[in-house]
Amino acid sequence: MDKFTELTAVAAPMPEENVDTDQIIPARFLKTIKRTGLGEHLFANLRYGADGREKPDFVLNREPYRHAEILITLDNLGCGSSREHAPWALLDFGIRCVIAPSFADIFHNNCFKNGILPIQLPRETCEMLMDDARLGANAQLRVDLVQQVVVRPDGQEIAFEVDPFRRELLLEGLDDIGQTLQHGDAITTFEHGRDETKPWMPALAF
Amino acid sequence: MTARTLFDKIWHDHVVERLQDGTCILYIDRHLVHEVTSPQAFEGLRLAGRRLRRPDATIAVVDHNVPTSDRSLPIEEPESRTQIETLEHNVAEFGVPYIPLRSASQGIVHVIGPEQGISLPGMTIVCGDSHTSTHGALGALAFGIGTSEVEHVMATQTLLQKPAKNMRVTVEGELAPGVTAKDVMLAIIGKIGTAGGTGHVIEFAGSAIRGLDMAGRMTICNMSIEAGARAGMVAPDQTTFDYVRGRRFAPQGAAFDEACAYWSTLASDPNAVFDTEVELRAEDIAPNLTWGTSPEDVIPITGTIPDPATASEPGHRARLERALAYMGLEPGAEIAGTPIDVVFIGSCTNSRIEDLRSAAQVIDGRHVAPGVRALVVPGSGLVKAQAEEEGLDRVFREAGFEWREAGCSMCLGMNPDKLTPGQRCASTSNRNFEGRQGPGGRTHLLSPAMAAAAAVTGVLTDVRALTREIA
Ligand code: SF4
Numbered sequence: 001m002d003k004f005t006e007l008t009a010v011a012a013p014m015p016e017e018n019v020d021t022d023q024i025i026p027a028r029f030l031k032t033i034k035r036t037g038l039g040e041h042l043f044a045n046l047r048y049g050a051d052g053r054e055k056p057d058f059v060l061n062r063e064p065y066r067h068a069e070i071l072i073t074l075d076n077l078g079c080g081s082s083r084e085h086a087p088w089a090l091l092d093f094g095i096r097c098v099i100a101p102s103f104a105d106i107f108h109n110n111c112f113k114n115g116i117l118p119i120q121l122p123r124e125t126c127e128m129l130m131d132d133a134r135l136g137a138n139a140q141l142r143v144d145l146v147q148q149v150v151v152r153p154d155g156q157e158i159a160f161e162v163d164p165f166r167r168e169l170l171l172e173g174l175d176d177i178g179q180t181l182q183h184g185d186a187i188t189t190f191e192h193g194r195d196e197t198k199p200w201m202p203a204l205a206f
Numbered sequence: 207m208t209a210r211t212l213f214d215k216i217w218h219d220h221v222v223e224r225l226q227d228g229t230c231i232l233y234i235d236r237h238l239v240h241e242v243t244s245p246q247a248f249e250g251l252r253l254a255g256r257r258l259r260r261p262d263a264t265i266a267v268v269d270h271n272v273p274t275s276d277r278s279l280p281i282e283e284p285e286s287r288t289q290i291e292t293l294e295h296n297v298a299e300f301g302v303p304y305i306p307l308r309s310a311s312q313g314i315v316h317v318i319g320p321e322q323g324i325s326l327p328g329m330t331i332v333c334g335d336s337h338t339s340t341h342g343a344l345g346a347l348a349f350g351i352g353t354s355e356v357e358h359v360m361a362t363q364t365l366l367q368k369p370a371k372n373m374r375v376t377v378e379g380e381l382a383p384g385v386t387a388k389d390v391m392l393a394i395i396g397k398i399g400t401a402g403g404t405g406h407v408i409e410f411a412g413s414a415i416r417g418l419d420m421a422g423r424m425t426i427c428n429m430s431i432e433a434g435a436r437a438g439m440v441a442p443d444q445t446t447f448d449y450v451r452g453r454r455f456a457p458q459g460a461a462f463d464e465a466c467a468y469w470s471t472l473a474s475d476p477n478a479v480f481d482t483e484v485e486l487r488a489e490d491i492a493p494n495l496t497w498g499t500s501p502e503d504v505i506p507i508t509g510t511i512p513d514p515a516t517a518s519e520p521g522h523r524a525r526l527e528r529a530l531a532y533m534g535l536e537p538g539a540e541i542a543g544t545p546i547d548v549v550f551i552g553s554c555t556n557s558r559i560e561d562l563r564s565a566a567q568v569i570d571g572r573h574v575a576p577g578v579r580a581l582v583v584p585g586s587g588l589v590k591a592q593a594e595e596e597g598l599d600r601v602f603r604e605a606g607f608e609w610r611e612a613g614c615s616m617c618l619g620m621n622p623d624k625l626t627p628g629q630r631c632a633s634t635s636n637r638n639f640e641g642r643q644g645p646g647g648r649t650h651l652l653s654p655a656m657a658a659a660a661a662v663t664g665v666l667t668d669v670r671a672l673t674r675e676i677a
Contacts, residue, residue, distance in 0.1 A: 015521065016521075016524075016525070017521055017525050018400060018401075018500055018525065020639050022640070022641060022642050026641055027618045027619060028619070030271075031242075031283075031285035031286060031288070031289055031620070032245075032285075033246065033249070033289060033292050034246065034249075035353075045641045050627070050645075076400060076404075079400055079434065080336070080431075081335075081336050081618075082243070082335055082336040082350040082351060082352055083243065083352075084243065084246075084352035102401060102404065104401075105436050106336060106436075109351075109352060110354065113355070165225065165227045176358065177254070177357065177358050177361045177362060180231060180358065180361075180364060181361065181362060183222065183231055184362075186222050187362060187363065190222040190233055191233075194233070198465075198468065200457035200462070200464050202323075202456070202457055203263070204324065204455060205262060205303055206304070206305075
């Protein structure tokens, strides 16, 4: 996983509620066995017409948003399916940060696991940032995870909250499996305890 | 000791270690694996040279993209075939118990877990699929995870988690005739919205919930995710124990009694405090369905399609307008009588034997309306066999339904069962998002009985009109 410390980039405004993971990456693209290559299918149903051609009015088909690394939406971003293909598709397209007034739980989690920073800000702030984003290529936003601020094009700083544990992993680009395996002894002890207190717990075997 | 909820008790029982900021290492009793969200996790283990910690707590099955037509034929779509072959290769390499496509007990992961006693009360159960919440009906803590977490569970048999907030949804009273668990859950989602449960685990309680059989409780818990919750659960009781007893992987004999004694301690303490409480009266619930493209777009079958002009908030109004345009509906019109093209009875929400019986009862002696394509996709091979033993397949076939093999099928349209653009579907599944059942497809979520009523009349219909005729 790539580290996330600071990002200065174009932000794409998508003023929609409930942008679900079926929209982010429709099910027909889930047949891959890889994590990469999904960027071209990101928002496929919104981005391409039935003839496969780009819809010119979809935000990610327009300059400068083709190069957006930040995506801003309204409430409940990432609701629906748990598919991690959604953050994979965002990441493969180049998005490293998503900003919304609220997120669905699993998607929020999945973002962190893939080096994407989800930032929760009040709805009015998101709308204000979308207005900034509409100004185009010269109106880049700066996201600073060390200081925990989003910096608007006019220099105004907006503070945001982030879970300290998640922040640490992002800043270091750390894999949390490695972290947990350091607690291997505690897990083994737990398993022994469970064998004692729940001896009825069946093992699966065919 | 302070009063605790069902969720608190199961959570507490599975914490291996509490880290500095409140994040916990949570032990996982069961890990269910399917072909779509696992290949990248197995690949991750392989690349890091890690083993799978507890193959004996893990089980794999193919369900999402398998064809539900004749199983003796090879799978035509090369990508689906690759995904299935990849899973077969992975389970062999890592020693994971596996239910293959042509096994008599293959089926949707959330149907086979409870059905075979793989999922039990009091357990922590995860799967790389959001509808893992289904298993919470047993009184388990069951939730969906992403593929990175799938890999984390494979390597460590744990997850890093923070405790959720507690929500209780209480439904008191008696359900009216023709009203099912699906209608109850649609009413709940309509009331609290698709983000209403965010950050919470929902416990479903009250006399109407207690009165449901396990299939109904599973339908309710299944759609907890559509209410934004991580998980849904119902406290284990006699109905639960009777259901679990004798299932293939359930404890047997004295071990079962010992397990029951433990499971009986899990119900929320009488004075436990919930962060959020929601109450509904069972009598107020009608047969419901969705009109729009979000599971919260719920109206009773006797209702009219909402007018976006009445929405106070511009973002919300825009969403409703877009949903209306996508669904091809007029504000103010009655929903009943809307013509449909396809009927899908299936998915982990409503494909158990009880669901098929309920649909068959409405269909018996009637025929699918001209021009309507109707499918029944049983949730598992065992459900299918049971239905055939009861003669339900004949009822469906004679009425003009397609009788398919088990799988997810048209719930998400990853296999060849898809809607074509503009087609309108009465579906017993759980998601009506744009394009969910195929690009451009229009989905109305409803109960198996309501789906059956739509099939035989060719329009969205109040099932009570038909069942009254029967009675
Ligand atoms: S039936 Fe539908 S909701 Fe259930 S697991 Fe399959 S795809 Fe997911």
